[in-house]
Amino acid sequence: MTQGLEMRSVSKFYNAGSERITALDRVSVKVEPGEFVAVVGPSGSGKTTFLSIAGALLKPSEGEVILNGQNIAALPDRQLSDIRLREIGFIMQASNLVPYLNVLDQLLVVKRMAGKVASADRAFAAELLADLGLDKRMKNYPEELSGGEKQRVAIARALMNDPNVILADEPTASLDTKRAHEVVSLIARAVKTRRKAAIMVTHDERLLSYCDKVYRMEDGKLSLMESVPVHQIH
C-alpha cells in the first residue's frame, strides 16, 4: 500500500469558449510520509489547480490521485469532503481562520465536523497549540493575533485531524521574512516529527531550503529542480 500522496499522469482541461486549455499536463509526483515538497512557478502556471486536485477539491480530467493507496480521482463530492476532513490538512493564507472562533475552537471545529469533541481531542488541541507556542493565546480571536500567530493556528488546525497529507497554499503570503521563516520551519518540523507527506505551493524562493524536493510548475508541466541547495541556511 502506498503511503502518502501520489499523482500519476494527472491532467486537467478547461473549456474556454472554443479553446481547450490545459491547466495540468500529465503531472506525476510522489510524496512520501515525512517528506516536504515545494512547488514553485509563475502565476497562471497551474499551481493552484495542482494543489486543488491534490487536496480533493477538484477532480482531474485524466490520471490517478492516490492517497494512502486509494484512488480518489473519481470519488463523489460527499466522499471527497470526508477525505479532506480526515486525510488532508490545509494551511491557507493568513486570513483564513473563522473570525468568530477563538484559537482553541478553530481546532475543535474540525472535530465537530467529524462528529463529537472528546476530551482527548481537547488535550490534543492544547498539545498542538503548545507545540506551536500558542498556549497563551488559546482564548484569543483571530482579530487579536498577529499574522505569524494566525498562520501557526492554521498549522495546528491542519494537524488537528491527524491527516496523512499536509497541503500549504502560499502560507507565507503577507508575512515578513522573519515570520515567513518561522512559519515554514514550523511546518517542516511538524512534517518531520509527525511523518506527514507535505506539499507547499509558494512564490517565495527564500523558503525552499526547508524542503526536501522542489518542483517547478510551468504551463501545466511539473519538473523536479535539481539545483536547489538543501538545508543550507540552518
Place this chain on the structure above:
Amino acid sequence: MFLALKEMRHSRTRFVMIGIILVLVSWLVFILSGLGNGLADLAASTFKNMNADYVVYQKGSKASMSKSLLSGGLKAELLTMPDVEAASPMGIIMGSAVRESGDPEENKVDIALVGIEPGSFLEPAVTEGTGLDAGEPNLAIVNETMKDEGFELGDTIVLDGAPASLTIVGFVKNQTYNHVPSVFIPIETWRQLAFAAPGSDKGLKDPVNAIMLQGKNIDPDAVSQRLPGTETVTRGQAIQGIAGYKEETGTIFMMLGFLFVISAFIVGVFFYVFTMQKSNQFGIMKAIGAKNGFLGKAVISQVFVLSLISIAVGILLTFGTAAVLPKGMPFKLETNWVVAYSLVLLAIALLSSLVSVRTIVKIDPLKALGRVES
C-alpha cells in the same frame, strides 16, 4: 449549534438588530390577532357562545338576522323533523337605551335587543342576578359590560323611540352582537318592539328573525327542502353572515398574512445577504472538510434560536400591552392562537432560511485556494 451560537455571541450587534425587527413583527402579529379575536367576539359573541348547532333563516337572507323574517310557528314543524333535538326562535334588533334616573342628560348606550323564549337553550346562564321569567315580559338580562356604563341590577332601562321600559334582573358574560352589548328579553316583548309599525311583520304569524336548532346530525338540506322559503346553515356560517363580520376579520387576516410574508422576507433576505458575505469563510470550511449539512445546520439553528427568542419576547410584550390597554378595547388573546401564530412565524423563518442553505450548498470550496493569484 456550536458554530451558530459562537457566531451569534461574536456578532451580537447584527443579530440583536435583526432580532429587534423580528420582535416587532411578532409583537404586531400577536396584537393584531388579539384585536381580531376581540373584534370578532364583539361582533358575534352572542352567536359564538350560543348553545345551538344550526340556524334556520328565511331563504335569500344570506344567513343574516337583519335580513331574515320567519314565522315562529315553524318551530313546531321543525321539532317533528329527524335529528332535531330542540328548536327555539330568536329575533334581534338594534336599539339604544338610557338608564331611568330622572337626569335628562343621562348617557345613551347602543344595545342589541335579543328576543328569546325564557328558559330555552338560547338563554345564557347569568353570572349575577336571576334569569328571565316567561310571566314577566319586562325583565331583561344584559351583558356585564353595561356595568361599566353605570347599569346595576334592578335598574330600569328606557328604550329610545319606544314606550317600553325594561328592568335588569341579571348579568351575563360574553354576550355582544354587532359590537354592542346584548340585552336578552322575552320574544313576545321583542316582537312588540320590532314590529311596532303596522304591517312591518309582513302579515306573518309570530314573526321572528330565525329559529335556532340543536342536534349534531341535522341535515340542513333536508330542512330547507321540507320547509320551502327557508335556508338552514351551521352556526359557523351564521356567524360569517353577521353584517360586517367577514369584512372585519378579513381585514385583520389580510394584515396578518402580509406580516407573515414580510417576516419571511426579513429573515430570508437577512440570512441570504449574511451568507453571501461569508461565502469565502464557508468555502474555507468546506475546503477543510465541512459538509453542506454541517454548515446548513449552523444557519438553520441560528434562524431557529433567533426566531424563538424574538417570538418569546414578542409574546411577553404582547401580554404587557394587553395589561395596559384600556378596558373597553376589544382585545382578546387566546393561547391557542398565540401558539399557532408563533409556530407559523417559526416555520416561515425556518423555511426562508432554506434560501441561505441553498446558497451554502452552491459555494465552491475551491474559493479557499489560490487567492494570492486572483
